[in-house]
Every structure is written in structure tokens, then in C-alpha cells.
Amino acid sequence: MNDLLGIYMCKKILFLAGIIACCTSVGSQEISKTWVADKGNGTYQNPVLYADYSDPDVCAANGDFYMTASSFNCIPGLPILHSRDLVNWSLVNYALPVQEPEDFFNKAQHGKGVWAPSIRFHNGEFYIYWGDPDYGIYRIKTKDPIGAWEKPVLVKAGKGLIDATPLWDEDGKAYLIYAYAGSRSGVNSILVICEMNAEGTQVITDPVMVFDGNDGKNHTIEGPKLYKRNGYYYIFAPAGGVATGWQLVLRSKKIYGPYESKIVMAQGNSTINGPHQGAWVDTHTNESWFVHFQDQGAYGRVIHLNPMEWKADWPIIGVDKDKDGCGEPVTTYKKPNVGQTYPIATPPESDEFNSRRLGLQWQWHANKLETYGFTTELGYLRLYAGSLSDKFVNFWEVPNLLMQKFPAEEFTATTKMTFTAKQDGEQAGLIIMGWDYSYLSLRKSGDSFVLQQVVCKDAELQNPEQLVELTSFPAEHLIMPGVADNEWKTIYLQVKVRKGAVCTFAYSLDGKKYIAAGDSFKARQGKWIGAKVGVFCVTPNPGNRGWTDVDWFRMSK
Template structure:
């Protein structure tokens, strides 16, 4: 469901400087592999969502700087049964969003199943069910092109982990509806010699040239390549148009060329910041001799470098400050669009009833044999939103009939994770600070500290500090005096994603069924 019309302004990161300029990143959150289009006066963005559900976030802007999360185009990943279990690093890779014949299209490659497409006439509402456009292994980073001669094409890259080959770009023909690939494809660029791991392909046509924008050299260390040809199948000329150069913005690549209504060109891309994820930058762009020039050439080698701040795009009017939602007071119907589950959700995991100003998370039994929370599907998570921030919440635990075995809390999730939770035994309630180092490989969770609580309720807080994402846990029984607990934890990225912060409510296998936790609010603040 689309979000309400409230305007949200983050306390921890705002790109609009309110003086006619903006600072990068424009979104300091893990909207990996962003793609952006303009439709009339509106701009729409989507991004990779991998195994998280719902997937395919849809963001909207009027000025290219202030963005609102308005929808998720993919309520559940497909095949649905496959993604009932956490599939870390799999799922939705590098989508492209396009507008054709009054409809919005998103194409993405699932490295294990093939190329999917969803479409809609209204991006705020429900998107159509996914269509499998091309079945196959390792087909990723897909982008369509409706040519002016009536032909329809799809460019894509290859994931070496599945296809056994990478550093190739391939063009396929599609049917007129864009719902099915109709040939075996033709390779149009081989990057093995100078553009290893070329991927992230985006298709454009301008002034008779076909353009493929494609990053190479790796996620955190690479550069942005642009290829051009008068023929869809090449041969393509090559030019590097964006690199880190003398700046601190590593791996600037993979994104979207967007034109404003007055023909200004801009380029969105990401920067990989480890635990903070792949954050979104915006670069000025101009055309010279039918080649794009991005950012500014600080070191004068003919290749653009990313800017840290710049004048805002000229769209002819000013717009209110707005950022993707973070805090959730749980006072509406449903939970905020920023929340994602660790796998396809089950309706019995939570309840958010109209009129109840809290979220109820039921105590769901952990799958048998799991040593930690890495493979728990019902983790409710959102992205790190800024270099420095605090996440806080108030949780009450209701074990019902069970004497032991129910736990609820707050978590910083990655290949390592740490939690602060409330649990219980026959004597009463306990708060625990735990961690699982190397959780991805099955290490067991260990307790760093535990304290007795007087009641079944506590306030939880995590303070996160840059540049390393060091997390300090604290708790309070009255919401005023907070006590540090446990030890500092260094946040780690997940599989192709940044660290996430969020909530969980679980039961041991042995405990009697039942139990739940009530979450009064979840707040992101300074």
C-alpha cells in the first residue's frame, strides 16, 4: 500500500541545504544500484532489494533532491516458496525503471531464475504480478529499450557465480509488449581486457546513438563506462566518464542518466560504504561531442570525478524538504514502507490494528536447528539512515503461558549481528545484550551482559557512530535514565547490502506456543 501524504524530514540526514545547493549523498541509505526516470514533472527511483520483502522500493521526488518512499512494487519475492526462507544476497538485483505507452515498467535479473518484469499505470498503487521475461542462470542488471523503429531490446550483464562467465554485455530482442525475450542474444561488449566485471548496464538512445552506461572494476573500486554506437549491436566506442580520482568517493558508478524538463542532464550513482550500504549520489552531467561528462574533472585527466555538493537542479520552483521515512510511531493502519522482512512475510507474524497505537509482534518459533538469528525470516528491519544516529524503541513482552523461551528486542543485523532483548524465566524478566560474530557461517550467539528487570517492559537504544559504525547499546526502565549495557559492536554489512537495524520477536522450539511483544514506537534521532 502507498504511504500517506505526511511529509517526513529526517533528524539525521538531509541533503537539501536550503540555500539552492545540495550535499552528497542525497540519500544516506542503502538504495543500492539506483535507477531513476522522469515522467512529466515527477521523478521516480527504484533500487536493488535482494532477499528483503517487500522488494523494489519506489521513491518519488519533484526536484531530484528531496525523496519520499511511496510504495514497494514487489510485495513478495518469487518463487514465493523459495523466498519463505531467507535467501541472503539473492533475489532482486539491479532493477531498471522505464516509462512506455503510459505505463511504468521495472525489469530486474534474479541470478538464479532469470529476468522478471512488473508494470503499472500508477506507481502509487499495486503493481501487476511479475512476469518471467527470460529464464536463465546468471542473467543480471537488465534494462529495456523501446527503439523508435518499433523494435524492443534488452541489455544485460552476467553473474560469474551462476553463469560461469562475467565481464560481458549482451543484447536480446523482446516482443513488442516487452514481456518475452525472443532470441538467444548477441554479445556487444567484452570487458575482460580493460573493463573487468563490467555490469550494471543501462540502455539509452540519443541523437542517433545507442548508449550503454555500465560500471566496471568492482563495486567499491570501479569506474563508470559509457559505450556508444550507431548500431544496436555495435561495434561500440568506449569512454570512462566518472572515477574516484582525487576524491574520497570510491567506486562511483552504476545508476541513471536523467534529464529535467529544461534539458539539464544529471547522473545518479551509488558509493559503497560497507556497513552503511550503497548510498545514493547525484552528479551534474553535460554532453560534449555526443559523450556525457559527469561531475567535475578535478585532476584534469579528462575524466569526471564526483562532487560533494553542488547547486540543485533547476526545476523552476522550490519544494519542501522531504526524506524517506525512518521513525514509525505505529499509529496508522499497517507499518511504514521503510520496513522489510528478512524473507517473504507471513500474515501471522504481526498485527497492526486500526486504533491501536502500537505494533504487536508475535513470538514466532525459530526454525529447527538454526544456531543464531541469521536465518530467522521474521526479522523486521530497515536501512541505516546516516553516518551518526540513534535508534530507540519501547518494548513490552507478554510470554502468555510459557515459563521460558520468549524473546523480543532490537537488532543491528549483518554478517555479524548484535541485539538488546527482553526475555524471561520463572523468576521474572531479564534484559540481555548479545552478539553473534560470523553469524553468516553459523556461529552461536553469546551473551555479553544481562540484568534483571522489575517489569515486562523496557526502553532500548542503539547509538551508531561513524566512520566505522560502532554501536553502543543502552536501556532504561523509566524512559529517562539510560544505562549502557554490554560492549560496543562494530556493524557489518550483510550479503551485498549494508547493515540494518530493527526488531524481532521469537520463541524457542521448546516453548509452549503463544506469546507476543508490543512495540510502542521506533524512533531514529540524533
């Protein structure tokens, strides 16, 4: 007993010393160790964000640029990214901390929720509109994009209404363009415009069809963005499918058309497939740029930046090498002229959990319940074991997975955790999640912890997990006055992701020597999202639950 108490006190002293040593890094933002778009010589490389910020939209406001993207069922939702030069982006906020209706989104609703939002700066306020294919079109706004956003307003209820964008015209009228999801409405490839009230909170006219992509040429047209320039109304909309399509632009002198169309960017001879759905934005130096995504499977829909020029009131996106009026996307290019050079910035990846605020890179698969986990002042994140349902088959329906996007084509994620178990069957681990998933975890089994690799293929189809026990460790005992003995184990878990999204797992007991664990696994995207990496703690039993303390989570090349 005295020996165990001595070990515990030594660990506590060392732990507190570690907290003091790392306090100087609290609040600092590291530059990514996996991918940086800014090459430091006045040029940049695409993708400018090698991460799954699907269906991006961007607005300019007083020399700053703000981006949002689809978040689907992941919470917090509606990410807000900030840049001064369109190349260096920081993740600064989320506009949607809770997704409504709450009861519905308290469960994992894969592929549902926020589809293709638009962000606009109008009369000193920021607006985001998006379509929820099951409920309708919502609007949210704020004066400070880094602060709190107002609660969502349902602008138009309906099934299958998606990809909404507003336009406030010079005469004070407000318009809304949107598309349809065939899975809910029975029709697709159609773009419609209707009028809203001046506040943009309610649709006040019936929709008018302005383009039908069921013309044999522009199937799957979607994601429309509505603008006005030089007396023309412009609709930027991708067609042809996410992985194989092109960027179409429509223009008309009248808001309801008729519209003429032109393909302004396509893959051509480049390696960038399906250049797709994004945002036209101008700098204060009168340069035009286009931010869009490229579908890269397990890596998600990564973000590209392309130059844009105007000829005869038509845009050309990318580089028009053959002078046919249709550009090709670039892989490297000179940075936008924004008047000065700004520091390199990237979204957060690693997290030391030394703050009361969880890093912005983290999302759950559903609305977060408080008891999923807590930040602390003690230098770790505590995740309580989420109770699995009686009908549990695999992790597809588990909401309390704490995960982040893949940050690059190749990266290594390593975490240190101490798992405290109270019942047999409880487990904690490191997971790569998608339609197929795999994880490395510790599971409490009698007086031991079992290290296991689990693989599940086509999880959405409710296929069972395939489990392989790799090794086992004796339990250690954490003895605290007034608290029943708990069995615990500290371990380092690691996954390396290489080209082709091939993942290999390893573990360590000392943080120095890592031992390969299990078989390699090829990651696969989820439902409308890329694969994710993160941590979890679950129990198959009701009642008193154990927990895992995540000391840190670090990304490296």
C-alpha cells in the same frame, strides 16, 4: 488482586489518552532528524540518500522522477521513491509485495532475489525489469507507480542472468541488455543484447555479445543501462569493482555495435570511492544528471547525484577539473534547475505505529507471513514470537526480523516495547543485523526477565551466538478477565551508531534515564546489503506463543 487490577486500569486509561493526543500526527511525514541533503540555500550535499538503495535507477515522467533499487531478499521489494528535483526523495511504495517463487522466498535467502532493477516510462506506463540470478529476468508494470503493480512476468528464464534494462527504439522494436553473474553462469564481465516482443514480455532472439570486459582493462563490468541519443546507442556500465571502480560509457550507431568506450567518471582526487552504477536522467529544462551509488560498507550503497554534460556526443559525469573528459564526483553542488523550489523531503525513519499501515521504511528478511505481526488501532505494533527451528544456531536464517536501513553515518534508534511472555526462553529486543550482528533483548526466565546482549560474528558461517546476561527484572502480571495470567515487562531499548558504524546499547525503565548496556559493537554489512536496525520477537518453543507490543520506534541524531 484488586491492586493489580487497579494498576492495569490506570495503564489502560493513560494508554488511550496517549492515542488521542497523537492522532493529529497520523499521516504526517516527518523530515529526517539524521540526514538532509538539501542545504536550503540552492545547493545540496552528497549523499542525497544516506541509505542503502543499491544499484539505483531513475526515470522521468511528466516532471516527476521515480527511483527503484535492488532489494535482494528483503520484502516488500523494489522500493519506489519519488522526487521533483532529484535531491529531495520520498519513499512512496514498493512494486513487489511478495517475491516469487513464494515457497523459495518464504525463507531468508540472503543475497538472492532482486538484483539491479531498471525503471522506464514508456507509452504511459511504468516498467521495471530485474534479474534474479537463480531464476531469470522478470518484468513488472503499472500505470500508477504509487498504486498496485502487476504480477511479475518471467521474460527470460536462466541461471546467472542479471542487471536487465529495456529499450524501445523509434522503429517499434524492443531490446533488452543484461549481464551475467559468474557465481551461477561461470562467466562474468560480459554484456549482451537481445530483442523482445513489442510488449516486452518475452525475449525473441538469441543474445548478441556487445562488450567483453575480460580485456584486462574493464573487469567486472556490470549493471548496464541502455539509452539512445542523437542517433547513438549508449550503454552506461560500471567497471573495476564496486568499491574501487569507475563509470564506463559505450556508444555505437548500431544497437549491436561495435561499441567504442570511454571512462566518464572516476574517483580521482575525491573521497568518493568507486562511483558506481546508476542512471542518466534529464530534467524538463534540458539539464542532464547522473544518480549512482557509493559503497560505504556497513552503511550500504548510498546514493549520490552528480551533474552531467555532453561534449562531442560523449557524457562527462561530475566535475572535469583537469579537462580530460573524465569527471570526479562532487560533495556539494547547486541543485538541479527544475523551474521551481520544492519542499524538503526524506524517506521515513521513525514510526509511532498509530496507523493501520506499517511504515514504508520497514522490511522483513523474507516474504511476510500474516502471523509475524499486526498493526492495530491502539497505537502499537504487535509482533508475535516467531518459532525458531530445531536447528537454530543464530539469527541468519530467521525471517521475521522487522528492520530498516541505516539512515545516516550517525544516528540513535530508540524503541519502547512491552513484552508479554508465555514460556521460558521467549525473547524480544532491538537488533543491529548484518554478517556480524548484535542485539539487546529481554528473555523470559522463570519469574524474571533477563536483559542480555548477544553478539554473533560471521553469522552466515553458522557460528553460534555469544550471550552475556546484564541484569534481570521481576515479572509483572497482566490480568484480564477470561485470559490466563501472562508475565510482561515494559522497557525502552536504545542503540547509538557513530562514525565507523560503532554501536553502543542502552536501556531505560522510565524513558528518561538510560543505562549503558553491554559492550560496543562494530556493525558489518550483510550479503549485498548494508547493516540494518530493527526489532524482533522469537521463541525456541512450539505451541502457544507470547508477543511484544512495540509502542514506537524513533530515530534521532
